[in-house]
Amino acid sequence: MAEWVYPLGSAAEGCWDVSLGTSDSKLAVEGWEHTGLKVATLAPGAVVELPSAAEERIVIPLSGAFTATVDGLDHPLAGRASVFSGPTDVLYSGTHKAVTVKSADGGRVAIATAPAKVQYPTRLITASETPVELRGAGNCSRQVHNFGTPAALEADRFIVCEVLTPAGNWSSYPPHKHDEEKEGETQLEEIYYFETRVADVPGSTGSGSAGPGEKADAIGYQRVYASDDRPIDVSAEVRTGDVVLVPYGWHGPAMAAPGYDMYYLNVMAGPGRVRDWLISDDPHHGWVRQTWDSQNLDPRLPFGA
Numbered sequence: 001m002a003e004w005v006y007p008l009g010s011a012a013e014g015c016w017d018v019s020l021g022t023s024d025s026k027l028a029v030e031g032w033e034h035t036g037l038k039v040a041t042l043a044p045g046a047v048v049e050l051p052s053a054a055e056e057r058i059v060i061p062l063s064g065a066f067t068a069t070v071d072g073l074d075h076p077l078a079g080r081a082s083v084f085s086g087p088t089d090v091l092y093s094g095t096h097k098a099v100t101v102k103s104a105d106g107g108r109v110a111i112a113t114a115p116a117k118v119q120y121p122t123r124l125i126t127a128s129e130t131p132v133e134l135r136g137a138g139n140c141s142r143q144v145h146n147f148g149t150p151a152a153l154e155a156d157r158f159i160v161c162e163v164l165t166p167a168g169n170w171s172s173y174p175p176h177k178h179d180e181e182k183e184g185e186t187q188l189e190e191i192y193y194f195e196t197r198v199a200d201v202p203g204s205t206g207s208g209s210a211g212p213g214e215k216a217d218a219i220g221y222q223r224v225y226a227s228d229d230r231p232i233d234v235s236a237e238v239r240t241g242d243v244v245l246v247p248y249g250w251h252g253p254a255m256a257a258p259g260y261d262m263y264y265l266n267v268m269a270g271p272g273r274v275r276d277w278l279i280s281d282d283p284h285h286g287w288v289r290q291t292w293d294s295q296n297l298d299p300r301l302p303f304g305a
Helices: 288-294
Strands: 018-020 036-042 047-050 055-070 073-080 090-092 099-102 107-115 123-125 132-135 142-148 159-165 189-198 209-211 220-225 233-238 243-246 250-256 260-269
Touching: 018 243, 036 047, 036 055, 036 099, 036 189, 036 260, 047 107, 055 159, 073 090, 090 142, 099 107, 107 260, 159 250, 189 220, 189 233, 189 250, 220 243, 233 243, 250 260
Parallel strands: none
Antiparallel strands: 018 036, 036 107, 047 099, 055 073, 055 090, 055 099, 055 107, 090 123, 132 142, 142 159, 159 260, 189 243, 189 260, 220 233, 220 250
16 A cells, blocks of 8 residues: 555655655655655755754654754754664753754765644653663564663653664564554554664675675565554555654564665654554564563673673
8 A cells, every 4th residue: 555655765755865754845645644754965065954842852863963953052963873773862852942954075965744732842862761672582582772662761742762673683573553542552653664774694794785795785674554444455565764654553574584684763743632652562472472471582682782
């Protein structure tokens, strides 16, 4: 279903590699209301700007270092070599704030957004302050950077985190949903923005060459399927720069193919009264969580150690 899957380039607008769901985006997604994402690749010295709007934002360096300016104040973001290098500094801007982002040396930056009504103060969350969670076990082991979750950040609507999955592992698993306001569950839209790379495995260079004369294609897979009578059926190959929208339904697994590490940025928000990530597992697969107690965490984690 093409309206939920955006391969690299298909959601581009102007200077943005991705422009979906934000107040200034001209790419309309029917029924999409609560979350947005911008991604830009900046040349050295280049600048991107977002005008003041009734949406809260968080600036996330993907590769490189940046300076984000809000209310005339410059906030240096130390950044990182890549999303697989560990956490990064991020900046939360609050609502009704123009945001300018520039990079002396160039790089790639994401800006997560959500329409919001309550104003919270601008806040820098450094890499060292970012809660790093190692979730799951065995081939369901993954690493989560919880810089924009309710426990780490005061915000009005959105919940933002990033997940790193070693080659061959499954994350967003067991399949789960958050598409109803009910006891134990909150209604949240969700954006997945992906990056992938060749893993550090025997026979690979880790930089795109799988072997003599071979060219690697770092892929992963994302699954979304119906939880009620609303139709959705996504089984998508994903690569660096691709986006999958999850308006409702069971979603997972996000699969890192053998030989390729996977990263995704999650942006979630919804109309509910409580800002919280409360989920229901697909009852066919929720039992898998119980098996983690007898398994070890994947020794390849954490990334960036």
